[in-house]
Amino acid sequence: MAPLESLEKEYPLIDSNFQSFCASHGIFSVEDFLLHDLDALLSFTDNHSTSQTLKQGIDQLISIIDALHPPLLNGLQLLEDAQRNKHVLSTGCEGIDALLRGGLREGQLTELVGSSSSGKTQACLLSASTVVAKHKSSVIYLDTGNSFSPQRIAHFVGQSSGHIFGNQADHMLKKVLDRIICYSVFDVYHMFDVLHQLKINLRSEIVKSNQHVRLLIVDSISSLITPILGGSGPQGIVHLCTQNSLLMFTLKDDPTYHINLLSCAVVVYFHSFGASHSNSVPFIKFTCFY
Incomplete structure (x- = not known):
């Protein structure tokens, strides 16, 4: 999976601040993000002054992952x-x-x-x-x-x-x-x-x-x-x-x-x-x- 830093250029919300926040929780790549407890990660954002921006970054990352996945087929x-x-x-x-x-x-x-x-x-x-x-x-x-x-x-x-x-x-x-x-x-x-x-x-x-x-x-x-x-x-x-x-x-x-x-x-x-x-x-x- 792609490292988070490789997404910053195309997706501004995945900036250095967001990457530092993720790194503090052992998240360095999209794969790490997928393996992490999303609810717990969202709750950790409440302790930061940029809480809203971090939550937007999480939403951005989820939308990136959803867009990369092929549609469900019957x-x-x-x-x-x-x-x-x-x-x-x-x-x-x-x-x-x-x-x-x-x-x-x-x-x-x-x-x-x-x-x-x-x-x-x-x-x-x-x-x-x-x-x-x-x-x-x-x-x-x-x-x-x-x-x-x-x-x-x-x-x-x-x-x-x-x-x-x-x-x-x-x-x-x-x-x-x-x-x-x-x-x-x-x-x-x-x-x-x-x-x-x-x-x-x-x-x-x-x-x-x-x-x-x-x-x-x-x-x-x-x-x-x-x-x-x-x-x-x-x-x-x-x-x-x-x-x-x-x-x-x-x-x-x-x-x-x-x-x-x-x-x-x-x-x-x-x-x-x-x-x-x-x-x-x-x-x-x-x-x-x-």
């Missing part, structure tokens, strides 16, 4: 928006696309689960290269196991390009790799730091280069969660669900930036828990968060 409007703006992105694998009823859906988090060496990373790399090549869009790739492979991306691009050879093929590969933004993330806290900064980074790296993020991949989240669990067991699924909820919360749209990450598809890959390799069953889970 179920029919959400359905129409999904059909009109939330597209289906092919993973590049016909079998996975069939299970996903066409592919990865924008505005939806998809969890793919499987045992070690079941091809999860290959599916990640194939999905990334396919989305970039087919949709001329960008992909954010959170690599938790140092498994991102440009060579495999080159292989998939070569397979999809078919009759294209020479300089044209090299140009296509460079274009695909340029649009896959890879972050190496080795603990869950670092992952959420990266997600928190993405809105700022995307504004400079994506918007200015006229690219649109259509897919975010986490490969894989289990390697980040396992050290926290201290072992395996059925409780692992509960922790993973909690982390994925935090993932969705972190990606909520911030109106101060002109990017809505919820318009992209999100894919999370992790190992199966609570089962041996012989009887574990890969599954796919969808979480819609328009």
